[in-house]
Amino acid sequence: MTGRAALTVSSCLAVALTAACTSYYEIPVETPIRAKLDVGAFQRVLVAGFLAGGTDEVDGNLETTRLLRSQLRTKSDLRVIDVDVLPLMEVASEGRDSEANGQGAQSALPAVIKDDKDLDAYEHVFANVEYWKKIGEEHQQPLIVTGTVMFTSQANTQMRQTESEITDALGRRRTVPERRLVERKGFGLNGRFIFIDGRTGTTMFSQNFRESVMYDANRQTPALSSYFELMDKLIPSFLATLSSQKIKGTRILLN
Amino acid sequence: MRIRALLAALLVTVAAAPLLADARDDAKKQVQFGIEVAQRNLWIEALLRWQRAVQIDPTYAAAYNNLAIGYEHEGDLDKARAAYEKALQLEPDNALIKQNYELFKEINDRTSRTNGQ
Numbered sequence: 001m002t003g004r005a006a007l008t009v010s011s012c013l014a015v016a017l018t019a020a021c022t023s024y025y026e027i028p029v030e031t032p033i034r035a036k037l038d039v040g041a042f043q044r045v046l047v048a049g050f051l052a053g054g055t056d057e058v059d060g061n062l063e064t065t066r067l068l069r070s071q072l073r074t075k076s077d078l079r080v081i082d083v084d085v086l087p088l089m090e091v092a093s094e095g096r097d098s099e100a101n102g103q104g105a106q107s108a109l110p111a112v113i114k115d116d117k118d119l120d121a122y123e124h125v126f127a128n129v130e131y132w133k134k135i136g137e138e139h140q141q142p143l144i145v146t147g148t149v150m151f152t153s154q155a156n157t158q159m160r161q162t163e164s165e166i167t168d169a170l171g172r173r174r175t176v177p178e179r180r181l182v183e184r185k186g187f188g189l190n191g192r193f194i195f196i197d198g199r200t201g202t203t204m205f206s207q208n209f210r211e212s213v214m215y216d217a218n219r220q221t222p223a224l225s226s227y228f229e230l231m232d233k234l235i236p237s238f239l240a241t242l243s244s245q246k247i248k249g250t251r252i253l254l255n
Numbered sequence: 256m257r258i259r260a261l262l263a264a265l266l267v268t269v270a271a272a273p274l275l276a277d278a279r280d281d282a283k284k285q286v287q288f289g290i291e292v293a294q295r296n297l298w299i300e301a302l303l304r305w306q307r308a309v310q311i312d313p314t315y316a317a318a319y320n321n322l323a324i325g326y327e328h329e330g331d332l333d334k335a336r337a338a339y340e341k342a343l344q345l346e347p348d349n350a351l352i353k354q355n356y357e358l359f360k361e362i363n364d365r366t367s368r369t370n371g372q
Contacts, residue, residue, distance in 0.1 A: 017288065022317065023350070024351060025290055025294065027294065031328065031330060031332075031362055032269060033362075034330060067261045071309075100363065161307075249358055251355045252354065252355055253321050253324060254320050254351060254352070255286050255287050255290060255317055
């Protein structure tokens, strides 16, 4: 019996023993989780677009915008505004160019965002209050959702223990533990959701995220499918920021 | 003199025992009523009963466990955590309370997976 199995059996026994000595009643519960952000002042939400980088196998800007809009449409009371996704990299570049021209100098931004350092050069766009206020005015002052998305491919090695069967000199078979390094590859998703007040152009709340998923190196997993797998883990928390939720479960009442 | 003191202590203990037993009996009645109304989805009433039960008998772990569940159902997660921790402090080896607390903590972890600023 492995340690894990022994632990499972012993905890089941402990539960059974406690249950035998006490009256208990299983009951369904619905735990309401209050929204982290008060969005009562808004009737509409604009998922504007994202500064995205990393692997070019997935368009992080387009896919994140589409996914969040579809989630908000079904799971939030806010009306989702359907417009073209903002090309935030271009907006950031234009803002930087006009600033640089005014100062008589040219500051170049990286043409593609490959890592967090590249992303940092564009982040000033979120602090451009006038720009976001203008976007807000164009769409009847909604709550604006934007941010950064960095979707990168990753690789590492992991020590794994397996059992292999060997035959000794006398022809007897036996299993021996074997430790070997296994190559793994996968994807990482990190970034930030930023919530901007469309009436003032200022940031109300921001939320960092970081998730990763790794597979055996010989497994072929499409990048897009991994992207959705990772976003699935982030969506509950994203939605919990904007709207109250009820989480269903069961608990044991005691007497 | 010493014998007298011992006798007095014994007398106090014997006299207090029924009182403690009475407290537990009264608390148990409150807890049972709370369970019955919770099963009919009357959680506010259930919560009041379990609050009364822990006032009557502050050593009653089951009452704190139920109180924690009531707070969870009302979305008062801070109070739920405090009540679960009190229940486990009173009965650290109670596997059913531990199980409830683990499920409660899972919800908290899920909703705070990302860091807000």
